[in-house]
Amino acid sequence: xxxxxxxxxKLGYSISEISRMNSLDRKTTRKYYSxxxxxxxxxxxxxxxxxxxxxxxxxxxxxxxxxxNFQKLNxxxxxxxxxxxxxxxxxxxxxxxxx
Numbered sequence: 001x002x003x004x005x006x007x008x009x010k011l012g013y014s015i016s017e018i019s020r021m022n023s024l025d026r027k028t029t030r031k032y033y034s035x036x037x038x039x040x041x042x043x044x045x046x047x048x049x050x051x052x053x054x055x056x057x058x059x060x061x062x063x064x065x066x067x068x069n070f071q072k073l074n075x076x077x078x079x080x081x082x083x084x085x086x087x088x089x090x091x092x093x094x095x096x097x098x099x
Contacts (some may be wrong), residue, residue, distance in 0.1 A: 002040045005032040053091045054099045057082055061099075 001022070008018045019029040035043065054061070064078060065071075079093045 002032045002035065002044075005029060009033055052099060053095060057086065057089075060085065 001024075004022065005018055008021065013021070015026055015029050015033055018024070018033065019026045022029070032040070060082065061078065064081060065073065075097045076093060079089070079096050082096075083089055
């Protein structure tokens, strides 16, 4: 997205026009519009190394798949299993599906 916004900036488009063309909020567009490549690299690096909500349960999830010979499992069953084992989770079933 950063690269696309910078290309449109070079073509002379305003922040509002770029926002409309890319269906982005103006604040998001403004953030990328004003960044130089070094700032974007630092920003991207800081976002890509975030801790995931389910990292605490990763070993348990992998163990569960290993016990089931790595077969496809129903995510609602995995979520229920984690809730039984650990109590209320810090996430939703949708978060587990995306993880």
